[in-house]
Amino acid sequence: MKSAETSVSWQSVRSEVLRRIHERIWAPGDQIPHEAELASEFGCARTTVNRALREIAETGLIERRRRAGTRVALHPVRKATLNIPVIRSEIEDLGKTYSFGLIQREDVTPPLKVRARFQIAPDRKLLHIVGLHLADGEPHVLEDRWIDPVAIPEALRTDFAQISPNEWLVTNIPFDGGDISFSAGAAGEDEASALGCTAGAPTFVVERTTWNDAGTLTIVRLVFAPGYRLQTQI
Amino acid sequence: MKSAETSVSWQSVRSEVLRRIHERIWAPGDQIPHEAELASEFGCARTTVNRALREIAETGLIERRRRAGTRVALHPVRKATLNIPVIRSEIEDLGKTYSFGLIQREDVTPPLKVRARFQIAPDRKLLHIVGLHLADGEPHVLEDRWIDPVAIPEALRTDFAQISPNEWLVTNIPFDGGDISFSAGAAGEDEASALGCTAGAPTFVVERTTWNDAGTLTIVRLVFAPGYRLQTQI
DNA sequence: AAGTGGTCTAGACCACTCC
DNA sequence: GAGTGGTCTAGACCACTTA
Numbered sequence: 001m002k003s004a005e006t007s008v009s010w011q012s013v014r015s016e017v018l019r020r021i022h023e024r025i026w027a028p029g030d031q032i033p034h035e036a037e038l039a040s041e042f043g044c045a046r047t048t049v050n051r052a053l054r055e056i057a058e059t060g061l062i063e064r065r066r067r068a069g070t071r072v073a074l075h076p077v078r079k080a081t082l083n084i085p086v087i088r089s090e091i092e093d094l095g096k097t098y099s100f101g102l103i104q105r106e107d108v109t110p111p112l113k114v115r116a117r118f119q120i121a122p123d124r125k126l127l128h129i130v131g132l133h134l135a136d137g138e139p140h141v142l143e144d145r146w147i148d149p150v151a152i153p154e155a156l157r158t159d160f161a162q163i164s165p166n167e168w169l170v171t172n173i174p175f176d177g178g179d180i181s182f183s184a185g186a187a188g189e190d191e192a193s194a195l196g197c198t199a200g201a202p203t204f205v206v207e208r209t210t211w212n213d214a215g216t217l218t219i220v221r222l223v224f225a226p227g228y229r230l231q232t233q234i
Numbered sequence: 235m236k237s238a239e240t241s242v243s244w245q246s247v248r249s250e251v252l253r254r255i256h257e258r259i260w261a262p263g264d265q266i267p268h269e270a271e272l273a274s275e276f277g278c279a280r281t282t283v284n285r286a287l288r289e290i291a292e293t294g295l296i297e298r299r300r301r302a303g304t305r306v307a308l309h310p311v312r313k314a315t316l317n318i319p320v321i322r323s324e325i326e327d328l329g330k331t332y333s334f335g336l337i338q339r340e341d342v343t344p345p346l347k348v349r350a351r352f353q354i355a356p357d358r359k360l361l362h363i364v365g366l367h368l369a370d371g372e373p374h375v376l377e378d379r380w381i382d383p384v385a386i387p388e389a390l391r392t393d394f395a396q397i398s399p400n401e402w403l404v405t406n407i408p409f410d411g412g413d414i415s416f417s418a419g420a421a422g423e424d425e426a427s428a429l430g431c432t433a434g435a436p437t438f439v440v441e442r443t444t445w446n447d448a449g450t451l452t453i454v455r456l457v458f459a460p461g462y463r464l465q466t467q468i
Numbered sequence: 469a470a471g472t473g474g475t476c477t478a479g480a481c482c483a484c485t486c487c
Numbered sequence: 488g489a490g491t492g493g494t495c496t497a498g499a500c501c502a503c504t505t506a
């Protein structure tokens with residue numbers, strides 16, 4: 001008989017619960033024992049079980065509801081976490097030399113499509129910036145961005161030939177949230193020319209809208225050179 | 235003087251910390267007060283502060299290290315969570331009718347490229363399945379999958395005309411991890427024919443490798459019909 | 469009405485890492 | 488060596504949901 005127990009970690013509880021799910025001891029759709037019961041079984045505090053189950057729930061493998069208990073998900077929605085770094089860091093982390101070339105900067109009335117996403121008056125002007133991020137001198141991604149100068153007046157005084165809008169915004173402008181979408185596009189003529197590919201080549205496109213409590217701050221379209229790949233793990 | 239305090243939630247601590255970061259009270263690179271100090275300031279337990287800071291750290295906005303304390307990240311790597319549902323659910327959630335058509339099923343020696351990712355002997359055969367997922371009868375995504383029948387013998391007895399490999403695997407085969415990559419491709423002739431688009435049209439491509447402790451279970455290439463968009467929020 | 473998860477507290481010990 | 492985050496405990500109350 002042991003005289004003392006080492007305490008049980010929440011990770012070990014998580015492992016054991018995952019094992020039981022994987023081995024179908026608890027099958028999809030099943031309700032699993034409640035926290036107090038598991039705590040008693042594992043010989044730990046309920047807090048520890050709670051932490052373990054909360055972590056599993058975040059991956060989508062189990063679903064928890066008060067009073068209804070915890071169930072193994074029928075159709076687990078896997079969750080993958082994407083890291084969205086500053087483009088400079090992304091390139092430098094590959095061991096390549098980063099550079100940025102400003103292609104265009106103008107203060108204009110935006111096209112309807114852009115205006116709609118900012119929800120601004122028809123005559124308002126926005127800052128429109130186009131630039132190319134390069135890795136070892138090779139085109140990596142084309143950044144086409146609109147900034148609301150009312151929301152971000154400092155942008156008007158910033159020299160985007162020295163620092164890309166991407167990096168400047170991430171470093172200097174806090175925001176509350178944003179939408180991101182990923183899609184595939186065909187390089188237009190301008191894009192192909194900037195990216196050094198043929199027109200119509202498949203490009204990976206990221207579109208992002210960023211806001212804070214005052215409204216939309218900026219929208220950006222990032223067109224990656226053919227061959228780009230976004231990777232992550234589950 | 236108040237006679238009683240309502241207790242402080244970890245969410246409120248998180249909000250206040252985020253506010254201070256957004257308003258540059260704590261600037262990027264700065265070290266913020268340690269947990270005990272914040273707990274004392276906010277009038278809550280250290281556990282509560284810990285929970286709040288842990289959640290923020292998971293978004294990448296602050297970095298924490300024992301002994302070194304907590305710092306506001308210089309180049310916050312934003313983290314976006316992608317939901318990766320079963321294709322059937324994804325389509326049904328759009329209010330469309332789901333169907334699946336099996337195009338090919340064979341038990342063959344895989345090409346070198348595939349074999350390398352399974353790390354199997356040169357003469358081993360794998361199950362190769364190709365099928366099309368449709369939404370309201372329109373091609374949605376082409377699934378091209380390889381399954382190791384040694385790791386998943388049940389696959390040999392499964393009728394993939396009745397249930398797509400995607401759904402069957404998610405529902406029946408537990409796994410420990412996987413890689414996912416997202417890229418843009420140009421539809422090949424077979425793909426174009428299956429997806430009902432022109433050859434060369436830009437397609438969104440998801441490639442996934444899934445394993446458990448015994449090795450690689452399955453790899454899949456999902457080619458989405460032109461126009462597909464993967465969305466999430468930050 | 470009652471069962472279950474969500475969270476807070478106060479205290480404790482430990483692990484890691486920087487000085 | 489010492490400071491800081493990481494975690495565990497035991498107990499408590501609350502919020503939500505379903506029977």
